[in-house]
Amino acid sequence: MSVLQHHLVATSSLSSSTSAFFAQNSFDVGRTQVVSVPLKKMGVCKCVATSPAEQTAYKTQVSRNGNIAKLQAGYLFPEVCTITSASYLLIVSNVNLKLCCYFALEMIFKDFSCAKLQIGRRKAAHMLKHPDAEVISLGIGDTTEPIPEVITSAMAKRALALSTVEGYSGYGAEQGEKPLRARLASTFYANLGIEEDDIFVSDGAKSDISRLQVLFGSNVTMAVQDPSYPAYVDSSVIMGQTGQFQKDVEKFGKIEYMKCTPENDFFPDLSKVARTDIIFFCSPNNPTGSAASREQLIQLVKFAKDNGSIIIYDSAYAMYVSGDTPKSIFEIPGAKEVAIETASFSKYAGFTGVRLGWTVVPKELKYSDGFPVAKDFNRIVCTGFNGASNIAQAGGLACLSPEGLEAMHEVVGFYKENTQIIVDTFTSLGFKVYGGKHAPYVWVHFPGQSSWDVFSEILGEDPCCYHTW
C-alpha cells in the first residue's frame, strides 16, 4: 500500500472500500470496490467498436475527409493514449464527494474521447464485477447536483403549456428567444455595452465552438492554451486549419500552443506567442482551474489588438470567479472589437444534460474588410441550427430570475465547497495544489509521476499496466 493510499484509508472511518481515496470523515462515505481490469499489453485503443459488418466488401468511391483522419491518428495509437510526460492530475470537484475511484483524467489527454472511453470501460467493468458498488465518476467536469426546483418547475410548466393552443410554439428564432437574450444581457453584461442582439442562445458551448470553427473556415490560424479543453484543437483539426499530428511532440502542426504552467502563473508569455487569427482562451481554465487576472486579460486584449486577432473566450465557469478577477472578457476595455465570448448554464444550474448556453458576438467585431463577424455568425446559426429547445430556454429564463440566480449561486457554492475540501486534502497530504479558487478544477502536482501512474496508484494497481492501454 502506497503512502497515499495508506493515508486515505487511515482517515476513513466508515468506508468499506478496498480503496478509499477521499474517504475521510469530512465526506459522506459510501462503499466502493476497485476493479482490476484485464489489460492488453501493447494493444491498440480503438474508440469505436468494430463489428463483423465491417468486413462487407462494398465501398463507396467517396474519399474520407483527410482532416478527420488526422484527428484519428491522435488517438489510435497507444502511446498517445498514455501521458508519459504529464505530472499533474486534474481533479474536478463538481460531484458529491461521497467516494471516488475514478478521476477526471481525460482532460490532460491529447484526445479526450479516448480517455473518456477508457474511463467508461473501466467503470463498466467495475460495475460488472461489483454490481452493488456506488461509483461516482469525476470525469468530464460533469454535474451531479439536482437542478433547483424553481428552474425545473419553469421547464415543466413550459412543456405542459406546449399541449395548449395558447402555450404552443413551433420554430423559435434561431438566435434564441428575445426575453432570454435580453435577460442574459442585463444579468451578465450590464454596463459592458453588450446588447440583446449581440447574444446568440445555443444548445451549449461545445456546439458553439464547432459553429465558430465553421464560421472562420479552414484558412485561419489558431492559438490555444496548453493544456486546455480538447474540443478547441479537435474542432480546428476537423476544419482543416492544422497540419498533421506530430507524434514526437504530441502536437498538431500549425497550431500555436501557448504553454500555461505554474511557472508562468498559467498565463502565456505573450512575447513568445506567434500571431494567429484566432486565440482560444478559457478562463477560468479547464483543466488547470486558473483564472486570468484583470491585468493578464488587459495584456491579452492588447496582444489581440496589436495583432488583429480574434479571441474566442470560453467563460463557462465565470460564476465560480470571486473578487476582482473578471467574469467576462468584455470587462476589459476594447474587448468588444477583438473578442467573442461563449458561455453556458451547464455548470451553474446543472444543465449539462438539459443543454443551454450562449455566445456573444459584439457588433463591433469586424473582419479585415470591415464586415461584421456577427452577420456571418448569424448566417451560420440560421443555416445549421434551429435554436435551443424552447423548454431549455424556459429553464434559462428561470435561472435568471432573482430566485433562480440565488439557486445557481447555491449550486456553485456547493461545488466550490467540494473544491475546497479537495484543495485542503491534497495540501495536507503535502502536494502542491493549483486552481480551485475561481473554478471547480484542481490541478495537483505529483512530481515525477505520470497521471496514469497516479491514477493506478490510487486504484492500488500496477502503474506499468496503464502505459500500454
Add this chain to the structure above:
Amino acid sequence: MSVLQHHLVATSSLSSSTSAFFAQNSFDVGRTQVVSVPLKKMGVCKCVATSPAEQTAYKTQVSRNGNIAKLQAGYLFPEVCTITSASYLLIVSNVNLKLCCYFALEMIFKDFSCAKLQIGRRKAAHMLKHPDAEVISLGIGDTTEPIPEVITSAMAKRALALSTVEGYSGYGAEQGEKPLRARLASTFYANLGIEEDDIFVSDGAKSDISRLQVLFGSNVTMAVQDPSYPAYVDSSVIMGQTGQFQKDVEKFGKIEYMKCTPENDFFPDLSKVARTDIIFFCSPNNPTGSAASREQLIQLVKFAKDNGSIIIYDSAYAMYVSGDTPKSIFEIPGAKEVAIETASFSKYAGFTGVRLGWTVVPKELKYSDGFPVAKDFNRIVCTGFNGASNIAQAGGLACLSPEGLEAMHEVVGFYKENTQIIVDTFTSLGFKVYGGKHAPYVWVHFPGQSSWDVFSEILGEDPCCYHTW
C-alpha cells in the same frame, strides 16, 4: 379584384377580411386584414440589421471566410430575392387553416433566410397596422398544433425529476440515450437491419445536415434536387464544396442540380445527372410535396452504387407517406451501403421548437478506403455536440410509446386533412395541383405568373412592387 380573389371572397360567408383567401365555408373562418407594406423600389435586401456601431474604425486582421461571402452574394441583391422564373406556389398545410394571408414562399427562394425575413417583416408591419388581426403564417413548414399531452407530460415529468437526486442526470451520451435509440430502431427500422448503434439522436435534421457537411469536408462534390430545402445548398457553400454563385442561372458552381418537375414526375432523369460524391435527396420532398416511389428509389440506390456515391436521404416527412411508397431509404435493398438517413420528430409531434431528430449512419457504409463513415460521424458528434436535451429525449421516448404513436398519427392526420382541403380548393379553382398526397406540402401551378405575383395578387397588391424587394 382578380378572378382568384373574387372566388375566394365569394365563397366566404363569415370572413370580415379585406382578403379572404381560403376563407370558404369548409374552414373555420377568422378575421384577417391585409396590409400594404411600403416598399423601397430597387432597395437592397439586408438580412441582418445594421447599426451605428458598424462605423467603428477598428478592424481585425482576420480575413472573412470566403465561402460565407459566396453565400451572401446570393441574397444581398434584389434580383435574387425575387423569383422571376418560378411559376409554382408552395403551400404548407401544417397550420390550423382558420385564415391565411401569408404563404410559405421562402422555400422556392434561392435564399430562405431572406424570404423568411421578408415574410417576417410583412407580418410585423401587418400586426403593427392591425393589432387585432389574427395572422397565421404558412411559412417555413412550421407546426401549429399543440403537442399531445402524453408527450408533454413525459417531458414535464423528466424536467421535474431533474430536481431529485434519483432523477438527476448530467451529460448524456452524445449519440443519444440508449432506450430512445433502441426504440427508434424498432419503431422505424424493424426488419430493415438498422440497429440501435446505427442511430444518432440529435437536436434536429437541420443541425445534422450541417454536421454531415462538416463530416464530408470541403473536397466532396454534391448533387441536390431542384427545387429543394435550401439548407443543403447553403451548408455546402459554407463548407467550400461549391463554386461562386452564378447570377445568370441563379445557381452555385460545382453543384449538380437535379431538376425535379412535373414533367419528370419530380424524379431526376438520372441518365443526365453527373456523378457526385454526395446526393442530397429529400422524400417526401420539401417543397414539392412529392414522394419517390419504390421503383424510383431502387433506381436512385442503383445510381449511387454504380457511382460509389453516398445518398443523404432526408425523410423528415416519412410519417405522411401512405401505401407502398417507402418511408425509409433502407426499405431499398443495398441502401445501407450507400445511404445515410436523417429524420425528425418536428412534423409528427410538433417538436419544431422542442428540437429532436435523428440520423442513421449504417455501419455498412464505407469510404473508398474501407473506413466506416459512422466512425467519423461519431467523432464529429462527440467533438461538436453534447447530445439532444434530455427533456426532449424523454419526449421522444414518449412519442414512441403506443399512446404516443397513436397521438402522432392523429397530428399527422390533422395536417393531411388540411392538405386535402388545399388540394380540393385549388383543384376546384381550376389549378393544377401536385404533392399533398404523401406530404403536407402542396405545389400549385400558376401558369405564366411568378410566385411573388401570385402572392401579391392574393394580397390584392400591385405585383410589380415585389420585383424590387
